[in-house]
Amino acid sequence: MSFQIPIGPQHPALKEPISLRMTVEGEVITDVDMRLGYNHRGMEKLAEEKSWLQNIYVTERICGICSHSHATCYVQGVEKLMELAPPRRGLYIRYLVAELERVHSHLLWLGVAGHEAGFDSFFMYTWRDREIVMDLLEMISGNRVHYAINTLGGVRRDIDEGQKAKILEGVATLRKRSEYYFYIGANEPSFVARIAGVGYLSKESAIALCAVGPVARASGVARDVRKDDPCAVYGELDFELATADTCDVLGRVVVRVKELLESYKLIEQMVKGLPAGDIAVKAPRKAKPGEVVSRYEAPRGENIHYIKANGTDKPERLKVRAPTLANYPATVEMLRKGFIADIPLIFAAIDPCICCAERTVTLVAAGSGEESVVRMSDLRRRAIARHQNAPVKRNAVWPL
């Protein structure tokens, strides 16, 4: 008998209201239907009414977790349109904040993954450490979440020697902690067994479905804008591309932990090699007619902004392709043949950049049309119970 399970529009694993309809047979998901638009605010239209400078603050509020990614992507594009060359010190500070943001986003995600796998102490640990990087970001920019450090032609705030020392100190602590999480991951067989083999996405389907970011890299697709199309400073810094070939949630955890360590490396290089000079150049009020595509590797994957100028002080068109949207087709593929119990974990694994609240799932019996409401916490409890009873996958190993 096949059931339809509507999930959302509000759901804890999804940070944005979104509605998903799952067709299930027994425990196994056979089809997924996504309904979007609950968080549609009309930002692209709004951007057409605001000036180039005002739009930095609008694009920053597309998303609260990768706020700097959207602002950076937009600013990169507009600078290209205006033919501005930001000073090197400004660029270093911009991408330093970008890497700190990646650290905060990945720590946040690791916590959520731990929570969905029923490993709540891991959630509390990573979120405790996330406060270190939040403090650093607040020190640099003056705000915890919307940093507003980007401006056309550079950045708005400089960093001094004392702040440099504090950043290095914070990063050293975080590195020690991240290595400890590596150790936990490797020595916690129940955690590894819970996430190994869940949400399988083969390399071929990852390429065919245009998956981006850690989802693609966990399926063995070495694709990263920072390497493929190095913008500004990434070309001169030394870091490695993190990939895994297990193609499952375990791989996605491994990729993100590896990326954390790479980000620490990048932050240290940027702080130590911070060039002297100005932090910004003056930007004109208007941009010449033209169009530009700007790419940036956000924590969740490749972020694309298309900007069209018509010679006035406002953009004619701003189109945003956020990484989560690119990962939706791959998510449908991952959920197919998965279990109901794995839904929260698979969703969380793409790190959807969307917002959540109501935690109810309605189970609808397709035959009788009978509805029963299951709270998300109950679903999670069921998932944990199921995996407690399931035999431990003895061959599951931490691939590092």
Add this chain to the structure above:
Amino acid sequence: MLNKLTRWSRIKSPWILHLNSGACNACDIEIVAALTPRFDVERFGILLKATPRHADVIIASGPVTRQIRDRIIRIYEQVPDPKFVIAVGACAMSGCVYRGAYNIMGGIDQVIPVNMYVPGCPARPDAIIDGVVKLLGKL
């Protein structure tokens, strides 16, 4: 006697529901951050609940998109009386940068009654805790 007991327990341990109405995630992340070790609201007895039927206080963020509007009213109706609403963040108060966009209502108070406003873009976790505590003081 029973009333006294419920009032006491309500003040000592308010259960909250986190409601997103189309926010950018920032306030939501700060609400979650308030639950984690640095801020740890559980020491005040504040507990995040998964379902509106268990909650006393709705912590709402976001400028309310047109599509989510009916859902919010539905969730509000599901919360048992007496219920309180805290609007977190500038866009939950007035629409913030989204003001003028075609798909937003411009604030939680356009849809459901609000008891407390917490300003900030996004509001800091300590501000959110302060908002909840001030609301409790009014009970």
